[in-house]
Amino acid sequence: MLFGFWYRALPADSVPRNSLAKAMLLERPLVVGRDAQGRAFAMLDLCPHRGMPLSCGGFDGKNVECSYHGWKFDAHTGQCTLIPSLTADSKLKVERIRAGHFACEERDGFIWVFVAEQQVPGRQDVPTPGPAPCIPVLSEKYKLAHISAELPCNVDHGIIGLMDPAHGPFVHQAWWWRTRGSIHEKAKQFEPIENGFRMSAHTPSSNSAPYKLLRLYASADAITTTIDFVLPNLRFEQIRAGKYWFSSLTTVTPITRNHCRIDTVAAWNVFRSIPFVKPLFRFVGQKFMAQDQRTMEKQAEGLKYNPNLMLIDDADRPAKWYYQLKAAWLESRRNGGTMRHPLQGPVTLRWRS
Numbered sequence: 001m002l003f004g005f006w007y008r009a010l011p012a013d014s015v016p017r018n019s020l021a022k023a024m025l026l027e028r029p030l031v032v033g034r035d036a037q038g039r040a041f042a043m044l045d046l047c048p049h050r051g052m053p054l055s056c057g058g059f060d061g062k063n064v065e066c067s068y069h070g071w072k073f074d075a076h077t078g079q080c081t082l083i084p085s086l087t088a089d090s091k092l093k094v095e096r097i098r099a100g101h102f103a104c105e106e107r108d109g110f111i112w113v114f115v116a117e118q119q120v121p122g123r124q125d126v127p128t129p130g131p132a133p134c135i136p137v138l139s140e141k142y143k144l145a146h147i148s149a150e151l152p153c154n155v156d157h158g159i160i161g162l163m164d165p166a167h168g169p170f171v172h173q174a175w176w177w178r179t180r181g182s183i184h185e186k187a188k189q190f191e192p193i194e195n196g197f198r199m200s201a202h203t204p205s206s207n208s209a210p211y212k213l214l215r216l217y218a219s220a221d222a223i224t225t226t227i228d229f230v231l232p233n234l235r236f237e238q239i240r241a242g243k244y245w246f247s248s249l250t251t252v253t254p255i256t257r258n259h260c261r262i263d264t265v266a267a268w269n270v271f272r273s274i275p276f277v278k279p280l281f282r283f284v285g286q287k288f289m290a291q292d293q294r295t296m297e298k299q300a301e302g303l304k305y306n307p308n309l310m311l312i313d314d315a316d317r318p319a320k321w322y323y324q325l326k327a328a329w330l331e332s333r334r335n336g337g338t339m340r341h342p343l344q345g346p347v348t349l350r351w352r353s
Contacts, residue, residue, distance in 0.1 A: 001026045001155060001254045002232040002326065003117040004333070006132040008110045008251050008263050009042060011146065015111060020064070022055045024255050026115050029053065030102070033075060036061030041075040042113045044100025048080075054099065064099075073099045105132040108249070108265045109146050117333075133234055135249040139269045145278050146265040147285040149293045152300045155233065155254035158262060160319035161296060162235055162252055166353045171295050172288060187350045190318070192343040195329065196230035197321055200346070229318065231325055244270050262289065314349035 009023045015034050022045060023030040029045035031054045045053045047066040057067040063081055065072045072082040078101030080094050103114035112132035135144075151158045161167070169183050189200040201224040228236040235250040246268040253261045264285060271277040311319050324342035332339040 001257070002329070003115055005232045006105075006112045006114050006129065007233070007253050009104075009113040010111050011148070012040070012106050012109050012111050015040065018059060018061045020055050020057075020059050022053075023113075025113060026254050027256050028115065030113065031055040031064065032104070032111055032113070033059055033064070035075055039076070040104050040106050040111045042102040042104040042111070043073070043075065043078055044102075046100065047071060048097060048099050077101060103129050107132050107134045108267075109144060110263065110265065133249065135265050135267050136236065136238060136247050137267050138238075138240070138245045138247070139243070142267045142269045143278055144265065144267050145281050145285075146263060147282055147289055148261060148263045149286075149289045151252070151260050151262055151293060151296045152258070153260060153296050153303065154258055155252055155260045156323075157296065157299065157303070158252035158260040159233055159322060160316075161292065162250060162262065163229055163318045163322065164315070165318070166315040166351055167295070168353050171291050183352055185350065185352050187348055189346055189348045190343065191346045192341050193228060193230070195339070196228060196234075196325065197318070197343050198229075199227040201226045229322065231329055246270065262292070264289070315351035315353070317349050 003026065007025050009025055009030060010021060010032055015021045015032055017034045017038050018036055020031050020033040023032050023042075030042050031045040032040065032042045034040050043054060043064065045055050047054055047057075047068065049066065049071055050068055052066050052068040054064050054066055054073070058065040059075070062075060063072040064075050070082070070084040071080060073080055078099040080097035080099070083092070083094055083097075086092060086094070102116075105112050114129040114132070165186070165188075188202060191198050191200055203223060203225070223239065223241045225237060225239040228234075230236070233252045233254075235248075237248045237250075239246045246266065248264055248266040250262065250264040253263065255261055266281060266285070268277075321342050328340050328342060331337075
């Protein structure tokens with residue numbers, strides 16, 4: 001699991017104003033909430049006094065109160081604001097006590113949390129992160145929807161499954177999507193980008209649902225798609241047809257060492273005035289994601305035995321790059337040097353799917 005990055009914690013609509021919700025990221029328990037002004041916040045779900053989960057306590061719109069001894073903490077800084085048991089002559093400097101807290105932002109219907117490499121209560125030298133990722137949009141007006149699924153595997157298997165180009169005809173068979181008979185040879189060009197790699201602009205697969213919709217607006221040769229993967233877990237896809245577009249950001253979030261969650265947020269400006277398009281996206285997306293979920297559940301049965309695994313060219317080259325990117329990033333953090341990118345220039349990969 002990679003620390004020092006933004007991760008999706010919870011759907012924004014699951015955290016009402018003046019309320020608390022529990023979450024888990026990278027095996028760290030979180031309490032996520034929304035203050036009286038509607039701003040989201042995230043704290044370590046442990047009171048520094050006796051380790052009581054803060055999510056068991058109360059929240060007045062500004063301070064989180066521990067249910068064990070009534071200690072209160074500012075929701076956005078973690079600073080202690082009250083210890084009810086102290087007498088008037090106590091010398092204890094309450095303001096120096098802090099519960100663990102995290103940078104927190106709301107983007108595209110999700111609450112994102114920055115999980116620093118070391119989240120020590122009271123530590124003040126954690127670097128301020130840049131902004132949380134967001135889905136790229138190409139017009140002011142668009143539709144937005146999201147889908148999620150739990151995966152019983154570690155984040156590495158979730159991510160290489162996400163970027164795997166060869167499983168589609170076997171896992172995602174459906175009369176409305178594709179069959180084994182649709183397998184054909186493909187050639188795609190890839191190029192390095194910061195902390196990741198890009199499948200360069202190309203005509204999208206004819207099995208792609210967004211592609212089929214955009215065919216109603218433009219000829220096939222006028223439609224292009226670009227797919228980026230960026231550490232730690234971000235997959236951006238953008239399909240364009242003139243002024244019309246479809247964009248998505250998918251993440252595989254590590255919850256624990258053997259459990260992760262896949263979330264996809266999609267935005268588009270086609271058929272915006274037609275009410276059934278958003279439910280249709282959710283229906284098709286959930287069906288598609290459920291197929292991946294069932295596959296990972298079956299794979300988890302085999303992985304219990306720690307089998308030797310192999311990655312082949314060219315269909316598995318993106319998975320190899322992912323592992324190499326992780327290793328290079330971790331090495332750069334250890335030695336303080338520049339990250340050595342595993343992909344030195346453009347390369348064309350070929351496979352059948």
